[in-house]
Amino acid sequence: MAEFRALGLAPWLAEQARQVGLVRPTPVQAACIPAVLQGRDCLGCAKTGSGKTAAFVLPVLQALSEDPYGIFCLVLTPTRELAYQIAEQFRVLGKPLGLKDCVVVGGLDMVAQALELSRKPHVVIATPGRLADHLRSSNTFSLKKLKFLIMDEADRLLEQGCADFTADLEVILEAVPARRQTLLFSATLTDTLKELKSLAANRPFCWEAVSEVRTVEELDQRYLLVPEAVKDAYLVHLVQTFQDEHEDWSIIIFTKTCKDCQVLNMMLRKYNFPSVALHSMMKQRFAALAKFKSSIFKILIATDVAARGLDIPAVQVVINHNTPGLPKIYIHRVGRTARAGRKGMAITLVTQYDIHLVHAIEEEIKLKLQEFSVEEKLVLNILTQVNVTRRECEIELEGMDFDEKKEINKRKQMILEGKDPDLEAKRKAELAKIKKKNKQCREKVQQVLQKRK
């Protein structure tokens, strides 16, 4: 307890931390808590599972206890599941304060959320899309007085990809005061460092864990070379082996697409494995995750919606059904195991087409993955059966109009973003045409140049 107190935390808060099992500060906590308590902005980059959440929750609670009002702190995070997880940490550690929090995420009733926001909770934990929707549509709450703006998984929030938060962040940044403390955390901040520094401009305290390797020591990282056509048989074999040898282990299997996630889940269920799926097209995401967290289901099959931040101590193995295209996605995925000093294993299935991706990963994490060996004869024994089952599941899923639903969801999302789906489709088609023409043009020029040579 003395150690948390030595960082400047009040005795009641250090005691509360001790009660929930946080006895000695982790390095990121020891470095960042004093800086935040001094009123500085903070950029914290530390490995997965190293306690970044408490590094911002604890000093915010201390500041809140000295001057309690709502809305005092806003935490932004990329996924709904993470928002709930962070809210839980605030609730548990802030219990003696009678902390009021409000989770603002998609998929839940807007009106109920607006009402909760109007009651001035101390802390709002939100995904950018839903919070921006509230800011655009209602004036029943204000963020103008908030003291802390926190971005967890900050690099993900700032990166422009398939789920782009830029427009929503603009709305949110307009609504928060310029005079505030900004805290930014992630295990992978480097790509977006420039943008982050412009957000946290108040003498930011920057902290990065000193370590050559970017993943944790306790993690055993393996790869398994498999031909694309037999990947699923290897997966079934791996799951069977882990289930036979370690009944109490929980496993997360990451897939590339929602469809893959759904098909693999159906397939594993056909073989009576206790699996549950988690992807962005599901309605019951919280229920699925709760079943996995409580170990009712020992296997979670998920897309990258579960790659960041989720803290489930029982996870012993992560299997990458596809090799992640970006090293940082790999770092976050495998970081779902071997957390807080525990041991864990990550196995990445690598096909003939993915070897360059493994090299990129190894270069980024500064470590060579070791080969994982399996008895190929055992895999061959189940190969035909697994491939037939997969095909059956795919046909079943087609009957459930999965692709059609995906299209409808996309259109709904565009309408929510204020876009016209038909116009967007036209625009995309035109863009594709232009790109094709440009490509043809370039090829012609190159042919002419080559002939001249």
Ligand SMILES: Nc1ncnc2c1ncn2[C@@H]1O[C@H](COP(=O)(O)OP(=O)(O)OP(=O)(O)O)[C@@H](O)[C@H]1O
């Ligand atoms: N000082 C501490 N002592 C013991 N356990 C701790 C301490 N701080 C945090 N933990 C535990 O470590 C686990 C991981 O913490 P947390 O989820 O904050 O990691 P993280 O750094 O945010 O990881 P990620 O990058 O994956 O989001 C949690 O279960 C948390 O309760």
